[in-house]
Structure formats: C-alpha cells, structure tokens
Ligand SMILES: Nc1ncnc2c1ncn2[C@@H]1O[C@H](COP(=O)(O)OP(=O)(O)OP(=O)(O)O)[C@@H](O)[C@H]1O
C-alpha cells in the first residue's frame with residue numbers, strides 16, 4: 001500500500017471528510033493516524049505532539065472500520081464495553097456508557113446477540129456504539145453510515161454531530177517541515 005504525500009490539518013471541533021474514488025487511499029490513511037500501521041515517511045501530530053511512534057491504545061483515537069471489525073466471539077454488549085474495560089472503568093461507568101451507546105444507535109434490545117446474528121446495518125451501528133462509548137477525543141470513521149437506510153442515516157448523522165466533543169488538533173505532515 002502506498003500513499004502519496006498527504007498534508008492534513010484538522011482543528012479542534014472540526015468535522016473533516018475525505019472524498020475520493022474507490023481505491024484512492026482513504027482507508028489506508030486512517031490506520032496510520034490511529035497507529036495500527038506505521039507510515040514509512042512523514043509524521044502524525046495530535047495537539048502539537050508527535051505521535052507517529054506512539055502505540056494505538058495511547059493515542060486516544062476511536063475508529064470505526066469500513067468492515068466493522070466487531071469481535072465475533074463477544075456479545076453485542078461486550079463488544080461495546082470493550083474500550084471501557086480496557087480503560088479500567090468501574091462497573092457502573094461501563095454499564096451506563098454501554099447502555100447509553102446502545103440506546104443512541106437504537107440497538108438496546110440486541111445486547112445479548114452475537115455479531116453474526118445481526119444484519120450489516122445493525123453491525124455497523126454496534127461498531128459506532130463501540131467507538132463512541134468510551135468518548136475518544138479523535139474519532140475516525142470509515143464510511144460509517146454506508147449500510148444504513150435513509151432514516152437511520154439521518155438519525156446517526158445528528159447523533160454524531162451532537163457527540164462531537166472532539167477538541168484536539170490533528171496534523172499529518174511532512175517530517176522535514178518541522
Ligand atoms: N492489503 C493490501 N495490500 C495491497 N494493496 C492494498 C491493500 N489494501 C489496499 N490496497 C490498495 O491500496 C489502494 C488504496 O486502497 P484503500 O482501501 O485505501 O482505498 P479507499 O480510498 O478506501 O477505497 P474505497 O472507497 O473503495 O473504500 C488500492 O489501490 C488498493 O488496491
């Protein structure tokens with residue numbers, strides 16, 4: 001996978017959308033920002049701090065994958081709880097955040113199901129809930145509404161805008177430009 005030189009600056013509170021033809025590298029860029037893939041050149045800064053070599057879990061970034069990437073062996077509820085448990089939140093905090101996130105995506109009644117028992121759009125909503133539940137301050141979404149019908153799509157758009165508490169600056173820049 002190769003990306004052409006990319007310069008990108010996102011201001012705190014900004015909602016930025018990458019548009020481009022299929023195969024142009026949109027999906028390739030996101031794991032570099034979140035830290036799953038290391039760029040061979042250039043660097044990533046969050047709030048002015050170089051995070052290019054910081055591991056994903058320590059960047060405070062939430063990501064929703066185009067393919068959802070739900071954990072197949074975990075129930076819906078456990079999928080959504082994952083990020084909170086990783087961050088060692090208390091039982092009560094986990095319960096409140098998971099129940100809130102499931103309500104937001106209108107999936108509360110599916111908490112006990114497993115991913116393979118859900119439709120594509122339902123899986124996509126769980127992926128969104130899993131990401132939002134622990135309130136990451138930078139959120140990367142790879143075509144997060146593609147599997148939803150018009151009504152759910154509009155609902156999720158307004159929820160995403162409402163939840164957009166992101167208040168950090170993100171920069172992808174040339175390593176040489178300082
Ligand atoms: N695992 C891989 N190994 C080799 N090449 C890859 C791999 N994944 C993607 N590519 C190539 O990298 C390029 C960019 O792919 P990417 O998935 O980032 O595109 P995209 O802009 O997200 O497209 P889409 O809109 O279809 O999701 C494509 O030419 C693709 O064929």
Ligand SMILES: [Mg+2]
Nearest residue numbers: 026027066142
């Ligand atoms: Mg893509």
